[in-house]
Amino acid sequence: MKKHEKILFIPCGSRKDILPVVKKAAEKMQAYERIGLITTAQHLHELDAAAKVLKQEKKKPVIGGQILGCNVWNAERIAKDADAFLYIGSGMFHPSAFLRKIDKPLFSANPYSGIVEEYSSAEKQKWVKKQKARIMRCVEALVFGVLVSTKTGQSNYDTAKKIKKKLEAKGRIALVFAGNELTPDRLLGYKVDAWVNTACPRIVDDFFEKPVINPEELDMLMELIE
Numbered sequence: 001m002k003k004h005e006k007i008l009f010i011p012c013g014s015r016k017d018i019l020p021v022v023k024k025a026a027e028k029m030q031a032y033e034r035i036g037l038i039t040t041a042q043h044l045h046e047l048d049a050a051a052k053v054l055k056q057e058k059k060k061p062v063i064g065g066q067i068l069g070c071n072v073w074n075a076e077r078i079a080k081d082a083d084a085f086l087y088i089g090s091g092m093f094h095p096s097a098f099l100r101k102i103d104k105p106l107f108s109a110n111p112y113s114g115i116v117e118e119y120s121s122a123e124k125q126k127w128v129k130k131q132k133a134r135i136m137r138c139v140e141a142l143v144f145g146v147l148v149s150t151k152t153g154q155s156n157y158d159t160a161k162k163i164k165k166k167l168e169a170k171g172r173i174a175l176v177f178a179g180n181e182l183t184p185d186r187l188l189g190y191k192v193d194a195w196v197n198t199a200c201p202r203i204v205d206d207f208f209e210k211p212v213i214n215p216e217e218l219d220m221l222m223e224l225i226e
Helices: 019-028 041-056 094-099 121-139 158-168 199-204 215-222
Strands: 036-040 059-064 084-088 107-108 117-119 143-149 173-179 194-197
Touching: 019 041, 019 084, 019 107, 036 041, 041 059, 041 084, 084 094, 094 107, 094 121, 094 143, 094 199, 121 215, 143 158, 158 173, 158 215, 194 199, 194 215
Parallel strands: 036 059, 036 084, 084 107, 143 173, 143 194
Antiparallel strands: 107 117
């Protein structure tokens, strides 16, 4: 971000009533007492009302707050206080990041369709297998490209420098690549064996020519490299 650059944030909440689907979700979550509440920006203003509904259903709500496809910190910070989580929103983009990081049951309540469903452990295991495969493809890599986004909110150059030092300590070559759009097509042709991504964690889901891992996966890789 430029020194004098200003950002205007305009909150835009949904007017869709979430309470009916929250009540429906509570009925499906009978096996759990402490319910962690997470959602997207559109429904953030209604979490207190959702908590009241859960209390009426003899649950103990624990409000986490907003999550993103690249940041589930608000769920992580309350994980020890929740038996299960209820995600209020639509789609898989945001909760998929939750499944990767938190080992707790996750239910979703979609206010638009009225559907309540539990994310299966099979979906999480499928991602874990893909993660292991990506890490194993990096074991023999000698030249690593460390990706740094120049987008506001995603730039993480300090982490990139630490990653570079870790790789060089293992005798690997580490080159830092910075850009606004870190897409597979823009990274074709570079002579690297693998990428370490410090931008949006969801980048690893794109189809890259070379394997891509996130910083926390690099630590797992370090244990495999002699």
